[in-house]
Amino acid sequence: MKDRAETRTLAGDAYAVIHRAIRSGLLKPGQRLRFAELQALCGMSVSPVREALVRLTAEGFTVSDDHRGFSVAPLSVAELLDIVATRKLLEGEALRLSIENGDSEWEGRLLAAHHMMSRLPRERDDLPTAIREDWDLRHADFHRILISACGSPILIELCEKLFVRADRYRRLSVSVPKQDRDVVREHERIMSCAIDRNAEEAVAALKDHYQRTADAVQRLFEMQEAL
Amino acid sequence: MKDRAETRTLAGDAYAVIHRAIRSGLLKPGQRLRFAELQALCGMSVSPVREALVRLTAEGFTVSDDHRGFSVAPLSVAELLDIVATRKLLEGEALRLSIENGDSEWEGRLLAAHHMMSRLPRERDDLPTAIREDWDLRHADFHRILISACGSPILIELCEKLFVRADRYRRLSVSVPKQDRDVVREHERIMSCAIDRNAEEAVAALKDHYQRTADAVQRLFEMQEAL
């Protein structure tokens, strides 16, 4: 049961495979990407692989240097902070709008999504990959639904892109030891404020949630740097 | 002196050519894009053309339907309003940050950019293309510089993308007759508030500026619909 997904084109498959390889860390930040290797990884010719890289580059997962090839986009504290600051702005506003516009069907979906997530153990290093990926999926769903009623397709699209762009950093945060946070509780608070239509509190809770993740990852970076 | 720009790859040229053709209206919203035609237009083989289309699709200028080809992204009032609302949010915040962080060198660049723009006649339908394009460039520069000191590369990147995405609509607004606006004055007001470090007023002026353009285009849409 391979994850990569019989999309309708090989290029789509290649995109999925490489995207996953980058997010999972199989392809490391900064690593040079050679066509020969990627073709072997994806099991296809150069054209769809190149197409996938072009798409990934447009989304910031890889960088391209004309005639010199592609490489995995590097990670940095600066980018992390920038992503988080921008997400606070965008998702904060999107959540505010969702609370304004969302109907009870939205509330229901939100409750359901949170329930699905809270039934699974919180992400940890030592969990099997399958469970962690399941948690990731549900976590992503929760945040997606949170802003889904904002009424602005562009805002949703931008938030989605920043969410996946933050993913590599988020995975890092999982391996930060002894964080004094209760992630389930954080999500719960966002949700209950939202359902209470308390926009200010909900947005504050969401921003706080992001900031905590950012702080954890930043500590990790600084620890690594100290080596 | 062809505009399209001996970039370092043919795909880059193709991107520039098609991008320009879409923005100029040579390729119309919704129009089906056949490889044969684009290859003739760009004077190259299918591979670089396809790469250009993939990039354009990632940026929202074209849409792709697997195995059925690409087409120019359609225009709609809904998208226009969404773009404007999102730009108000993003550029508003970016401007606020720029005012907070910008130094006097930034002020200088802003003054210069505004001067460059105001020396050219305001865009009008009947002006030669070259002058209009020159105005476009300077106008883009002004807005770019306005937010350039915000300190957030991601915010800048997102604003830039929305700016070009708004371009097709902006061109429409030029052909709206007898608008009671003074566009030069509007820019001037934004700039002077910014230099006075009056963030609130500057942001309000910027948002107002965008809203006026949106209103003009929306009227145009409604007129066309009434036909």
Added chain:
DNA sequence: GAGGATAGGATTTTCGAAAATGTCGGTGCC
């Protein structure tokens, strides 16, 4: 030895054709 030119190999980029897929109209069956 330093620095610059250069040949050879490695890699990306582009091409032209083959393969895959979609489209459209016609044919036969109910």
Added chain:
DNA sequence: GGCACCGACATTTTCGAAAATCCTATCCTC
């Protein structure tokens, strides 16, 4: 008549190799 099936054509997608470009190591000159 309506509808599913089939086949020819149009178009996109993918392939494998050629062309273009970059990198590296070597040689030559000073």
